[in-house]
Amino acid sequence: MIKKKKILIRIGSLRHGGAEKVLINFLKNIPPDKYEIDLLLNLYSGIYIKEVPSWINLYYLIKGEMITTNRPKDIPIKALRVLYEKMFLWFPFLLYRFILKNKKYDVEIAGIHGLYKEILSSPQKNSKKIIWVHNDIFSIRGYTPKIIRKFFRYDRILVISNKIRDGMYDLAQNEDEKTAVIKIFNPIDRNETLRKADVKIHNFPFTESLPTFISIGTIFPQKGYDRLLNVHKRLIDEGLKHQLLIIGDGYDFDTIQDQLNRLGIQETAKMFGFTSNPYPYLKKADFYVLSSRHEGFPTVIAEALIFHKPVSATDVSGIRDLLQDGRLGNITTNSEEGIYEGMKKFLTDKSVAEEYKKRIEQSELPFTLEKSVQHLQEIIDYI
Template sequence: MKKKILIRIGSLRHGGAEKVLINFLKNLPEDKYEVDLLINLYTGMYIKEVPSWVNLHYLIKGEMITTNKPHEIPVKAFRVLYQKMFLLFPFLLYRFILKNKKYDVEIAAIHGMYRELLSSPQKDSKKIIWIQNDIFNLKEYTPDVIRQLFRFDRILVISNKLKEEMQKVARNDKEKQSVIKIFNPIDKADTLNKANTEISDYPFSSQIPTFITIGTVYPQKGYDRLLDVHKKLMDEGLKHQIIIIGDGFDYENIQAKLNLLGLQETVKMVGFRSNPYPYLKKADFYVMSSRHEGFPTIIAEALILNKPVVSTDVSGIKDLLQDGKLGIITANSEDGIYNGMKKFLTNQELANHYEKEIAAADLPFVLQKSVAKLQEIIDQL
């Protein structure tokens, strides 16, 4: 008998959690499981990558709305109410959209889906939540909300730091044991393959050292700090360039700051790229200036491409950079970022040192290892 699994996520637009889910689904054996994937909003670049044997359901079709233009407000309001209806009356969802199917396991593929899963009318199904961010740094995750997560049979976390934080909140051994660390699966072959694509719009041509950073332009990514650090280093005569790949609601603010600081020649914001890997491959270093993260998948991909990394000390980074063996981990501050970048700019041997360490390392987030671990968790329930 195939295990029947329901997986829920908000959408399949570009993002770490979405990509992880697709990598996972592509590598699950279809003869073992019957998978229904339910997304709130049918949109995103990963829709076309969902394997054909997975049954795809959705609540609403349409593009993500990230602005508040007057004509968009009614559409946004309708979407919120429609989704809320299914949260308040989950039996409607299971009857009409999921056609009364019985599940053995229900999985929230992202922490934001915890309410939806806990309100499931199927009380006998085993429930798993996959926490893809440092929820202890998110305002809405109060101690009361975090307590609710222990109603899940298994809590998957993506770093040792998150595991420790969750286990501190646990009230007994059973709760402690429900927290399992699992590395997000990264498809090494796919990353290397995509990195070899030819690009014609790489923004820099000179031999000046180039840092790259990739991610949605939100305040949590700390791009404002990165610009200040860049200016300070340039003023000290340490020439270098920065490429920022990504879009998001903070894009205009960061672009305005960049212009205000007069950095148009040395910092380029190139917007969203569905394949950022050729840019990453061409750059010299990866810099992560984030204020907080869950498991920064992009760091794993930078390691696959053998790039020296400098990153703030956010959740998941010590696991990925093996406590600093594979890259520079700095204090989570502007000074920290400054000191880390300065090390690379003033010591040319350092990059070679890290490249050798990365090449020799056994990277634990490789696809097969992570997928096998996740299957084991599902099978044991």
């Protein structure tokens, strides 16, 4: 009988984020006869909790909904949560004794970069340590080269784009540190994505007679929706008729909705809010537009390619990998002007979009579920 490898994975919550979705895809597709996995959440919250396979042992520090506001009545609760989590960081033996029941692990994984301290503080010094970096940490405030250098204390650093990998290489001080950095594509379940899209929708907010751009993501400043609305207004004023649908929720939702109202574009731009299944809307739209200021690996672009949608995206981490340096989609400068030029190109020259569609249909996309899951298993097995 093969001895199962004991693995601890830590992540903040299982809310509707890219890293969380990637982790769930991985857990749903690895063989339970090979691994014994404990999944530890800081906050027991999020839509993906119900998708955690039954054979995974689920632990948590706090149970409750995520608090995304700074209302006076919420501040004491947020402060208590922070202190409670910090206690386990300062005194990790308490976590491993009372929450994890003194279990010993072969591998410990930080599911996101924000938990790098937590895994490094583990009292189990003989376990192998892996960190999974889903964001462009070189663009995130507070992540100085000195801080990022701490990641090299991990046995393996998983990154999701050439840009992040090259940045880590620049910080590496020897070949062993470079070897620890491994690029891995986020696993995308193509069949499930197509299946979820095959649902009739009765609340599509636009007429089908005009070209429609769609953008999907959490509503916060990183995503650049403020820039996107300005560009949409500018194109409408120039007589280039089109529609814009933004799907997502987040702490910046009201700010972006207020901007939309101030610009007077309520008839042609819609903030749709969060939906657990955005794929029917993605399937129905004509183009995908990414206006982000920075990303790690924008999984939604991979999903847009599955539907053969022409993409116009700002030049952020992961985009050149996904769009094959511009062969499969339009890569623009990371600016409001760049977003404008990219959308205008699709609206003024139909042949551009058709050429992208043709190339996508003829390409073998590298981020298949099977390939990514196999790669991750190999990393865990042979670390």
